[in-house]
Amino acid sequence: MLSLHTNAAALSTQNSLGASQRALSTSMTRLGTGFRVNSAMDDAAGLQIATRLDAQTRGQAVAMRNTQNGISMLQTAEGALNEVSNILLRMKDLATESASGSSTTKDRDAMQAEYDALGGELNNIMNNTSFGGSKLLVGGTMAAAVTFQIGASSSEKMTVDISADFTQAGTDLTAVSAKYTAPGGAAGTEINAASANGAIDKVNTALDTIGKIRAGMGAAANRLDHVYNNLQNVSTNAAQARGRIMDVDYATETSNMTTKQMLMQAGSSMLKQSNSMSGLVMSLLQ
Known part of the structure; x- marks a missing residue:
């Protein structure tokens, strides 16, 4: 559904982009500190x-x-x-x-x-x-x-x-x-x-x-x-x-970071595309 008020594709892409950003931040923190567990949130048990x-x-x-x-x-x-x-x-x-x-x-x-x-x-x-x-x-x-x-x-x-x-x-x-x-x-x-x-x-x-x-x-x-x-x-x-x-596996975490970087790039590109969909509404009004 084309709508000026609700852009479902953009909202979904934003959520995915936010998740990728958090995951990328976690990977970078782990690689920077050398620890897999940097807070209780990473692995409480x-x-x-x-x-x-x-x-x-x-x-x-x-x-x-x-x-x-x-x-x-x-x-x-x-x-x-x-x-x-x-x-x-x-x-x-x-x-x-x-x-x-x-x-x-x-x-x-x-x-x-x-x-x-x-x-x-x-x-x-x-x-x-x-x-x-x-x-x-x-x-x-x-x-x-x-x-x-x-x-x-x-x-x-x-x-x-x-x-x-x-x-x-x-x-x-x-x-x-x-x-x-x-x-x-x-x-x-x-x-x-x-x-x-x-x-x-x-x-x-x-x-x-x-x-x-x-x-x-x-x-x-x-x-x-x-x-x-x-x-x-x-x-x-x-x-x-x-x-x-506690220690990070650098081989695994580097691969994870690369994946999250690619997802960030793809998400940013798709967010740009989804935002342009609202412009289709104007084409219908011409």
């Missing part, structure tokens, strides 16, 4: 899923750093205790040598002086070893239960508790050398003629306790290493899943 995946991967990234920091802390403490073991082994050598009847009083005095110096260093290592500005051993972080956050959720925690062994280590080291508790005190008598044989057993006991602590730290560090590997795997796959939701 997908955005919700992607947000949860993003929260998971971000939390896991922090947890991965936590595990590496935890391993570093444990290795620092274990390295200090390794030196404690070395000192105790030297102290055992001195006690064993002193216990022999071939050692003279002067020999034992020289050995005791070295023994005392080693006892003072035990005090220094156990009381002053630190990580990140905080003490690690006696009165420090590892002397109590330590909890590591190893995942993105509040339930993913790992607790390392070797505090009882640290308490026992303090008792054993005190028995080994008076210089452990009082580095500036009087010379010790642990490896004189009467006590040297007993000192051997005391050092052995301390070595066993220190070895137990080191084993616990090593086991915890190994577990944290496995935690890191698992987090890396889960995080990688979660990031890929989020990418499939």
